[in-house]
Amino acid sequence: MEVILTIVSALFGSAIGSFLNVCIDRLPTGRSLLYPPSHCETCQHPLSPKDLIPVFSYLWLRRRCRYCQAPIPLRPFWVEVGSAFLFAFTYWHYGLSVDFAVVAFYGCLFIVLGVIDLEHELILNKIVYPVAVVALVISIFRPPPGIIDISLPWPLLGMVNGVIGGAIGFVFLLIPLLIYPKGMGWGDVKMAGLIGLVTGSRLVLVALLMGVILGGLVAGILLLLKIKKRKEAIPFGPFLSLATMATLIWGSGILNWYLGLF
Numbered sequence: 311m312e313v314i315l316t317i318v319s320a321l322f323g324s325a326i327g328s329f330l331n332v333c334i335d336r337l338p339t340g341r342s343l344l345y346p347p348s349h350c351e352t353c354q355h356p357l358s359p360k361d362l363i364p365v366f367s368y369l370w371l372r373r374r375c376r377y378c379q380a381p382i383p384l385r386p387f388w389v390e391v392g393s394a395f396l397f398a399f400t401y402w403h404y405g406l407s408v409d410f411a412v413v414a415f416y417g418c419l420f421i422v423l424g425v426i427d428l429e430h431e432l433i434l435n436k437i438v439y440p441v442a443v444v445a446l447v448i449s450i451f452r453p454p455p456g457i458i459d460i461s462l463p464w465p466l467l468g469m470v471n472g473v474i475g476g477a478i479g480f481v482f483l484l485i486p487l488l489i490y491p492k493g494m495g496w497g498d499v500k501m502a503g504l505i506g507l508v509t510g511s512r513l514v515l516v517a518l519l520m521g522v523i524l525g526g527l528v529a530g531i532l533l534l535l536k537i538k539k540r541k542e543a544i545p546f547g548p549f550l551s552l553a554t555m556a557t558l559i560w561g562s563g564i565l566n567w568y569l570g571l572f
């Protein structure tokens with residue numbers, strides 16, 4: 311039964327993934343998410359239901375538009391596969407629970423933020439601001455881990471932990487931005503605030519430090535292999551996204567392991 315439900319979660323995730331692709335395609339240019347319906351970007355032909363089966367249509371059509379044979383970009387496929395994996399893994403890890411819903415929701419959010427930053431070097435306010443409000447509401451019902459044990463009445467506890475986390479995250483990336491403005495942008499700083507709100511004050515630095523280390527490692531490798539030049543910017547959002555998801559799932563374990571080293 312568990313296996314069947316994990317597969318169902320994966321299929322559901324891949325369908326969510328096709329919606330995330332629509333968000334990634336349309337939000338940066340301000341187009342509507344609902345209209346026009348999905349179409350080929352080359353010949354504008356509307357796609358029929360059989361062209362829109364997540365993951366499988368892609369393999370079945372061999373990456374080509376059914377109508378004009380133009381190659382279809384690779385990203386939609388990977389976003390669908392990634393979302394399928396996200397839902398299958400979070401279901402398997404948490405079971406059918408509030409944690410599953412919340413972590414899967416944040417996973418979708420960080421896929422959209424990360425991929426848009428990767429493609430456009432942009433972190434969109436119109437995603438960050440509304441999600442910050444949603445994260446604040448979620449923190450009331452599912453308080454993120456706090457930095458100190460404070461006893462506050464519901465609904466303050468979760469909100470206070472989230473807001474302190476957001477402030478720590480914001481300041482943590484604001485300082486390097488002020489010292490060296492070319493290194494990153496305001497988008498990264500706001501995203502760090504959102505990450506603090508999501509992970510809570512106890513784990514926000516776990517997420518941000520992991521993102522910095524991951525980004526630094528990949529940037530170093532790209533420089534060594536001469537794929538990127540020293541002056542070229544490398545978007546930070548995808549690394550922050552990955553690190554935040556790892557922190558949401560394993561953060562307490564990672565922090566305890568790190569503190570155990572001393």
Ligand SMILES: [Zn+2]
Nearest residue numbers: 350353375378
């Ligand atoms: Zn076409």
